[in-house]
Amino acid sequence: MAGPRYSPNFEEYIVCPFDSAHRIMPVRLSYHLTRCAKNFQASKMVRCPFNSCHLHSVGDMQTHVIDCPDRSALERYKLPDKLPPVEPQPCNFTVECSEDWDSEPPAPTYNPSTYCEKAFIIRNPQGAPPAARREFRESEKKRFQENKEF
Structure with missing residues (x-):
């Protein structure tokens, strides 16, 4: 179905x-x-000078050119000072606030590698040669056995 x-x-x-x-x-x-x-x-269709998708007969084109909705873009380009802007200008106002986002935070920064060394997290060395990975695994095994605080 x-x-x-x-x-x-x-x-x-x-x-x-x-x-x-x-x-x-x-x-x-x-x-x-x-x-x-x-x-x-x-057919005697004529394209609008403001939008090529507007097609009208020769007689209707004169009235269309006057009322074409895409004409305002050309008018804005030719006379930018005499016409109102397309979008209203944003009003500039400020909000008073006691927070300062640029100042340093009161907490210490987080370092993931030091946290992983102290906590019981299984780590995997990426991109190391086999001998270095073997040595790392042995050191991690010793670290886990020495710090058995489960």
Whole structure:
């Protein structure tokens, strides 16, 4: 038995300006338009100067250029001082706090090798030659036998 099937959400799809039967995901729109334009070469569609995915007839293009949502990016580029910023400027405020995270902590620092030498932890020397590993194992065996405080 197959798993649950998920139906596509057709509300997220965009209708192709060349053929209204084509429904395209927004991510694939630019790819689809270049391929679909080859099939509809006789159509008099014009690309928007602000977004190449906006295709309109010659008559509709004048009204689209005025109302295009991508036009604001060009306007912001040409007139950065006359338009409000895209995002509001962050307000600079400070919070008074008695903690100083830059000062040294009151506890001593942790050294794992000294801790392992004092505690009953089995260690394994990495990258040592066989003779050194054998010698290390013997010294560890003596250390465990001398400090039997279980």
